[in-house]
Amino acid sequence: MTIDSTLSLSLNIKSMFSSGQTNEWLIGRFTSTGERKLFEQLYDNCSNDLYHFLLTLSDHATAKDICQKTWLKVFEKPHLYSESGRFLAWLFTLARHALIDELRKSQRLDCNEKTLLDLPSEGLPNEDSPALALADAFNQELTALPFEQREAFCLQQEGFGLQEIAKITYSKIETVKSRLRYAKSSLRKNLEKYHD
Amino acid sequence: MTKRDNDEIDLTSLYQARKKQYKSPAALKRKVLKEAMGAKYSTRFFSGFQQVAIAAGTLLLISLVAIQYYDFNHSQPQLTYTLVEVHSIGEQENNQYAEISRKYDQHYQQFKQKQALLVSHHSKSAVLNQMEGGWELVTCDKELLKVSDELVNTLKEMDLIGDTLQAGDNVNIAFNRYGLIVGIHQSKLNKSC
Known part of the structure; x- marks a missing residue:
């Protein structure tokens, strides 16, 4: 079993135990009943993952905006969720669609923004602590990655397998593998000095 | 665990640590x-x-x-009066209509026969030799045709004979299918036999 699939499985199990019900069950029930508490439970289960993913690929304002749009779409059209896949994969696909549209509108898709500059000051590291310096460097290096590599890396860290990442990003598995390899290699190379 | 595995775990840990900092x-x-x-x-x-x-x-x-x-x-209910005039064929009127119809058919047949009589079937070239006491025409086949004054006058009344014809003129004689003369006109080609 690979590290990717182990990570994915552990996150799924964690999700099941933390909420009591799987996200797939919750969206299914919400589709049929429209109960607000089911939607809230789904939101609580996935909102942090989604927000962080979007924040890593854009900035605070865009991430909030896209999160809101995505969750409203889930609320209004839960029947669009296909039961064959994971709810989180569908959610991320919706969000990515909206994000790409937004970035295209504002012509920011190709530019490699350093979103960290937009992050609040309390997130910045203490120069004296090596761990925080490493975290700070990681933040900087992650946001400096090309969009596709950053996206693939984030999705993998969120527990998606290669096939799911390929589906979410409309890419070939080989392309995803390549992006992940470059992303990790770049991060390792640039973080090496902080690690030691 | 290899060094590579350690790196992987580090990246994941760093990512998760970062994630904790930026919650929704x-x-x-x-x-x-x-x-x-x-x-x-x-x-x-x-x-x-x-x-x-x-x-x-x-x-x-x-x-x-x-x-x-x-x-x-x-x-x-509103009463309205409408004048109705019925036209139909009674027994007596029917006989009158039958008579009218029969006469019409008869006249029509006569008309068709007369029309057929006047239709030109063929013609012959001839020379008008004499115009007094009935016309004499000599065809190119050396036939001598004598036309009575009554027939000439009838044909003239029906505009079937040219007004300007003179003795010695070359003419075309039109015949119907029964060989009766239905027209005498001056030959336009002015040719002689």
Whole structure:
């Protein structure tokens, strides 16, 4: 079993135990009943993952905006969720669609923004602590990655397998593998000095 | 665990640590729920409004039909007079119509026969030799044709003979299918036999 699939499985199990019900069950029930508490439970289960993913690929304002749009779409059209896949994969696909549209509108898709500059000051590291310096460097290096590599890396860290990442990003598995390899290699190379 | 595995774990740990720092704002949840509920109620309102509108429309339609039906059944009958003139064929008139029809057919047949008589069937070139006491015409086949004054006058009345003909003129004699003369005209080609 690979590290990717182990990570994915552990996150799924964690999700099941933390909420009591799987996200797939919750969206299914919400589709049929429209109960607000089911939607809230789904939101609580996935909102942090989604927000962080979007924040890593854009900035605070865009991430909030896209999160809101995505969750409203889930609320209004839960029947669009296909039961064959994971709810989180569908959610991320919706969000990515909206994000790409937004970035295209504002012509920011190709530019490699350093979103960290937009992050609040309390997130910045203490120069004296090596761990925080490493975290700070990681933040900087992650946001400096090309969009596709950053996206693939984030999705993998969120527990998606290669096939799911390929589906979410409309890419070939080989392309995803390549992006992940470059992303990790770049991060390792640039973080090496902080690690030691 | 290899060094590579350690690196992988490091990246994941760093990512998770970063994630903990940037959680979804609580205000966002409130905003999403507020908007979602607002959309739900407005959808319900419009859905309810649509239902009310459809019901009101149906009621109005039924009322209109009912009123018309009531008027039709309870309104006072209005007398109107219309002059009716009937044209039909009775037995006596039928005989008269049959007679008219028979005569018409008869005249029509006569007309067709006369028309057939006057239709030119073939012609011959000839020279007009004499015009006094009946016409004499000599055809190119050396046939001598004598035409009586009565026939000449009849043909002239029917404009079937040229007015300007003189003795010695080359003419075309038109015959019908029975060989009767139905026209004598000056030859346009002015050719002689």
